[in-house]
Amino acid sequence: MAYEIEVIRHSLAHVMAAAVQKLFPDVKFAGGPAIENGFYYDFDTEHRFTSEDFEKIESQMRALIKSNGRFEQRDVSLDQAREIFADQPYKMEWLGEYDAAGAALSVYSFRDFTDLCRGPHVESSKDLPRDAFKIRTVAGAYWKGDAKNKMLQRIYVDAFATKEELDAFLKMQEEAAARDNRKLGRDMDLFHFEPDYAPGAVFWHDKGYKIYRRLIEYIRARQEKAGYLEISTPSVMDRSLWEKSGHWAKYGEHNYSGKTQDGKTFCVKPMSCPGGMLVFGQGIKSYKDLPLYLAEFGKVNRYEAAGGLSGIMRVREFTQDDAHIFCTEEQFENEIVKILRFVKDIYAQFGFERVWMKLATRKESEFRIGSDEIWDRAENGLRHALDANNIEYEVAVGDAAFYGPKIDIYLKDSMGRTWQCGTVQLDMNLPERFDLSYVGEDGMRHRPIMLHRALLGSIERFMGILLESTGGNLPLWLSPEPVVVAPISEKQKDYAEQIIALLRAAGVYARADLRDEKVNYKIRELSLAKTPIIAVVGDKEAAARTVALRRLGTDSQEIVALDEFVAQMKNAVKMPE
Numbered sequence: 003m004a005y006e007i008e009v010i011r012h013s014l015a016h017v018m019a020a021a022v023q024k025l026f027p028d029v030k031f032a033g034g035p036a037i038e039n040g041f042y043y044d045f046d047t048e049h050r051f052t053s054e055d056f057e058k059i060e061s062q063m064r065a066l067i068k069s070n071g072r073f074e075q076r077d078v079s080l081d082q083a084r085e086i087f088a089d090q091p092y093k094m095e096w097l098g099e100y101d102a103a104g105a106a107l108s109v110y111s112f113r114d115f116t117d118l119c120r121g122p123h124v125e126s127s128k129d130l131p132r133d134a135f136k137i138r139t140v141a142g143a144y145w146k147g148d149a150k151n152k153m154l155q156r157i158y159v160d161a162f163a164t165k166e167e168l169d170a171f172l173k174m175q176e177e178a179a180a181r182d183n184r185k186l187g188r189d190m191d192l193f194h195f196e197p198d199y200a201p202g203a204v205f206w207h208d209k210g211y212k213i214y215r216r217l218i219e220y221i222r223a224r225q226e227k228a229g230y231l232e233i234s235t236p237s238v239m240d241r242s243l244w245e246k247s248g249h250w251a252k253y254g255e256h257n258y259s260g261k262t263q264d265g266k267t268f269c270v271k272p273m274s275c276p277g278g279m280l281v282f283g284q285g286i287k288s289y290k291d292l293p294l295y296l297a298e299f300g301k302v303n304r305y306e307a308a309g310g311l312s313g314i315m316r317v318r319e320f321t322q323d324d325a326h327i328f329c330t331e332e333q334f335e336n337e338i339v340k341i342l343r344f345v346k347d348i349y350a351q352f353g354f355e356r357v358w359m360k361l362a363t364r365k366e367s368e369f370r371i372g373s374d375e376i377w378d379r380a381e382n383g384l385r386h387a388l389d390a391n392n393i394e395y396e397v398a399v400g401d402a403a404f405y406g407p408k409i410d411i412y413l414k415d416s417m418g419r420t421w422q423c424g425t426v427q428l429d430m431n432l433p434e435r436f437d438l439s440y441v442g443e444d445g446m447r448h449r450p451i452m453l454h455r456a457l458l459g460s461i462e463r464f465m466g467i468l469l470e471s472t473g474g475n476l477p478l479w480l481s482p483e484p485v486v487v488a489p490i491s492e493k494q495k496d497y498a499e500q501i502i503a504l505l506r507a508a509g510v511y512a513r514a515d516l517r518d519e520k521v522n523y524k525i526r527e528l529s530l531a532k533t534p535i536i537a538v539v540g541d542k543e544a545a546a547r548t549v550a551l552r553r554l555g556t557d558s559q560e561i562v563a564l565d566e567f568v569a570q571m572k573n574a575v576k577m578p579e
Contacts, residue, residue: 005124011036011161013073013112013123014063014135015043018159020115021062025055031117032092032145032154038420039171040135040161044143044154046092051155056137059157064132071113073123077106086116092145093118134168135161142309149307174417181417183466184313186474190532192482193314202311202318204462212482212511214321217461218299220480220577221323224348230295230325235277237301241267247276247432252369252404256305274300275454278326279436282450287440292450293329293337299461300324314466321461327453328438334451335387338409338426341455342393345411345424348457351578352468352477356414359393360422361385363407365400372405372431380428381407403454405431415471423464427454474532475554478574485512485571486533487549488524490540497544501537501564508572525552537567 005013015034018041022029026049034043045051078086080100086109087093096118100107110119112127124130138158145151160175162168179185187193192210195203206214222232241259244250249272250257258270271277278296287294303319310316329337346357361384364370364377384407388395395409402408411424429452439447458464468476478484485505489498498514505512515524521538528536537549538559547564562570 005129007163008036009122009124010130010163011041012121013127013130014159014161015041016073016110016112016115016117016119016123017063017066017127017130018059018157019043019045019117020066020113021059022157023115024062024066025058030092031090040138040159042156042158044145044156046145046152046154051140051157060135060137063135066113067127067130067132069113070126070128072126073121074111075119075121075123076109076111078109080107083107083109083118087118131163131165133165134163135159136168136172144307178417178419178470181470181473182313183315183469186469186532187313189530190474190482192469195313200319201308202306202316204314204317204319209482213465213476213480214461216480216482216577217458217465218321218323220351221348221457222297222299223577224344225295225297225325228295228344230297232297232299233278233281234298235271235274235281235300237271238268239271239277241269243276243280244269244272246435247279248369248371248404248435249273249276253304258303258305270303271300272302272304274298274302274322274324275326275432276436278324279432279438279452282326282328283436283438287328287450289330289440289442289448292440293327293333295325295327297323297325314462317460317462320463322459323457323461325455325457327455328433328440328450329453330440330448331451334428334453335383335390337453338384338387338428339391339393341426341453342409342411345426345457349411349413349424353471354413354415358412359388359395360398360401360410360412361388361395361407362398362401362403362410364402367404369404371435376430377407380430384409384428403427403429405429408454413467415467417471421467423456423459423467425454425456425459429454475534476532478534478571479577481534481575483511483513483531483533484575485510485535485537486528487512487514487537487539488521488528489514489516490521490538492518493541494539494544497539501539501549501568504564504568505571508568510568510571510575512571529554535571 015036019031019034022045026047028047030046032044032046034041080097083097107118108120109116110121110123138160140155140157142153143156145154160168160171162171190209191207193204193206196205241250253272257272259267261267278298281296299321301321306316306318327337349357363381406427406429408425408427410422412420412422414420433450433452438450440450442448487498487501489495495516502512502514517524525536532554534554536552538552539549543549548561549564549567551560551562
């Protein structure tokens with residue numbers, strides 16, 4: 003019988019838990035779901051898992067699979083479940099929260115291991131692969147994701163239906179490691195981190211900051227052409243603003259805040275939305291002013307758990323290409339479609355052609371604001387905008403923002419990995435809280451609808467995705483150092499400097515590598531730094547006024563006349579329209 007991959011992964015999670023129980027009998031179990039590319043399981047034990055334990059656990063898993071043990075399900079009462087899990091505090095805590103009066107609980111047993119579980123599972127371990135899983139790592143994870151709870155040990159496992167699929171995935175992971183943004187940041191001299199002084203904040207070097215600025219310049223140019231107005235709001239604002247918007251109740255513990263001498267509490271800006279609403283609220287707005295597009299490259303700070311930080315992919319300080327669009331209820335569907343097309347076009351410029359959408363709907367939460375009637379209108383409006391324009395999408399139940407539903411935009415990189423970057427969120431609630439209005443055609447005050455919009459999302463994160471997807475081989479217009487001229491010896495220094503002067507006069511950033519090193523060494527070093535074009539010049543090139551070009555990723559060399567080379571580069575480094 004063929005099983006879905008999620009069933010295989012879920013079953014393997016139970017097998018791993020059984021293996022850990024056999025090897026470390028004192029272990030306490032939390033839980034372990036199937037996830038993309040595998041599964042994980044959280045354990046509480048005095049033993050600190052290391053890579054040396056991985057092979058033992060995998061070997062024990064294979065032995066258990068070979069034993070052809072059955073996965074046996076049975077329904078039990080709450081009292082029976084408490085008896086079964088009497089020595090498992092995390093299971094007992096779940097049971098203590100269980101309030102479905104009289105309903106049966108489902109448990110699954112595999113060999114000596116029993117877990118609270120709804121299933122499904124394979125019928126027998128003979129249905130599981132013995133050579134298609136590999137423990138990847140162990141990491142800390144707070145019980146229930148709450149930093150106030152105990153830190154558990156989470157073992158991550160890559161798991162597939164066949165060994166061939168696992169091998170292909172592991173090969174891709176090796177490639178991903180070689181392209182890791184932190185490694186490229188070092189090799190290309192783009193940025194570094196100072197965890198002792200500013201954990202989760204980027205120290206940009208010249209070349210990295212050039213890329214960062216260029217990304218902003220590109221988005222700014224596209225936005226200005228599309229009619230956006232750019233604003234800037236304060237980085238530090240009174241806590242009362244975030245309480246009014248609802249962000250403090252939802253995210254207060256992730257804010258950087260402190261009291262001043264007058265007893266007030268101020269917050270470092272964690273998002274730009276309230277500031278945008280305060281700008282809209284200045285002066286009287288007419289229906290003729292709408293839609294009004296307010297964009298802000300807002301630098302924001304959010305306290306992320308140290309274990310979640312990951313190079314420039316996940317930081318505590320970052321810049322969002324935020325925008326807030328204020329419109330009428332009759333306009334918002336058209337504006338949503340315009341945004342989605344805008345995002346897809348921008349992603350295509352960076353080589354991301356595989357793009358899709360997810361509609362995130364409400365979940366019941368103490369932090370959700372607004373009536374069900376407003377949420378119904380908002381969700382139905384987003385659905386209609388997508389359906390009426392034949393835009394394919396998936397539904398992500400419960401993933402909405404606390405103030406409204408949203409459409410998240412996903413892309414795939416060159417290694418097939420999925421990333422969520424852009425978003426458009428429909429908000430009928432915050433304009434109400436801030437009493438925003440415009441004067442309608444009837445001369446009366448009306449409430450605008452606000453669309454929260456991000457294209458790249460976090461500039462830092464998108465830059466990390468782009469670096470890893472391209473392996474650092476960026477398009478010339480985005481490259482911080484598109485050309486380096488490498489003279490073979492000191493004798494060609496003057497000619498190299500002439501080339502640099504011509505390139506810079508044409509608007510092309512270039513420099514000469516005048517180090518007293520052999521040219522092959524220079525080429526190796528510059529290639530490691532992902533220099534797109536290395537122009538090698540010797541006596542022959544100087545006499546003929548040519549350059550010998552080496553392009554990143556190729557071993558071949560081409561001879562080009564100097565004037566032609568400068569003209570080519572002038573066009574090649576232009577920012578796309």
